[in-house]
Amino acid sequence: MKPVIFTDLDGTLLSKTDYSFKAAETALERVKKAGIPLIFASSRTKAEVIELRAQFNNTHPFIVENGGGILIPEGYFPFEVEGDKIPGYTFIKLGKPYEEVRKGFEAAREGVPAIIKGFGDLTHKELAIITGLSTDDCLRAKERDFDEPVFFRGTVETEREFFIRVEENGLKWTRGRYFHVLGAHNKGDGARILKDCYKRLYGGIVTICLGDGFNDLWLLREADYPVLIMKDDGKFEQIYLDALIKTDAPGPEGWNKALTAILDSLEASKKG
Known part of the structure; x- marks a missing residue:
């Protein structure tokens, strides 16, 4: 099955203090080489995430403003996805204006x-x-x-x-x-829609979702591998899910370690 990764940004892939992702570069490079979709699921705006995607050379869909909207690059899926057409993207609007x-x-x-x-x-x-x-x-x-x-x-x-x-x-x-x-939306709503698209594309998928905050709860609930990132003070958001993976380091360092371990496990299971 094809891995698909959904990740929060601030405090998860990006350091909460300086917004750096340097500590996650090893896993990011592995994901890129393997052709694994990496979907940003953030409270940030589409303008912010478009700018960040350029820094990451990320070409995948993304979820903005806590699930208020999904943006799918033009021609990304080999089938039509309903939504507003804006320059370069299909924009699925789930939130109140x-x-x-x-x-x-x-x-x-x-x-x-x-x-x-x-x-x-x-x-x-x-x-x-x-x-x-x-x-x-x-x-x-x-x-x-x-x-x-x-x-x-x-x-x-x-x-x-x-x-x-x-x-x-x-x-x-x-x-x-x-x-x-x-409005009445969350990151999980966006992830669920994109999961359906990836299932249509690949047939079978395995989802990995990473986040550090209460607003990531519904995203983590959509995951086969839900990962809760440690905060800078060593504590965790009070989220309780079956099979929840908690990192042993905060921010991008924890992101890197957890994702590496999961991808290692998936590769080992294929060989076995």
Whole structure:
């Protein structure tokens, strides 16, 4: 069966401190040589992921804004996939439009005694100071289609009040590096659609999914080999799944070790 890999980016394939993927280069090169699809499944925008894919020389489909959208390069599959046609891609939209999400977000925070700001409230320069991203990356991060990352400063009680109000306004929320307000979608929705496409292409597939955050839960649930990446402090997100693999190192180092072990195991089983 053909391996297919879905991976989160920040804190998983990319270091959370400096966004480097150097520690994962060995496994990345192996994946590339073997022709294994490597699908980025991120909370980042399509503009951000397109830029990152160029750095990785990645030509595969990708999932953006916590499953709000899937982008499939033009001509990637030898069959038609339904979705909006934009330059270079088929764009499958699963999430609520960003304008609706912002409207619900603004209504939810009104009157809550806390400091609550979304990416849409900040200039790209303010965002660069907070996130450590370059100003160009922050401009791309503000090109949102489905999902509003949120900076929250308040008490546990005001946090609970805010998220109750988010749900009362017809939205959902999740947590990665930041809180996110979004529609009723998740990374697993995007992975499930792409899994069906790869099954149609290859017949049989084995899925490997890697992530470090609560917003990766539904992605990991789609995996034959779910991998939970250790955080920089040595702790793990509270995710409990059968056959869950936990890494013994954080970020790209843990990604490299876990993926190498899984690919070794798959190759050994074929020989056996």
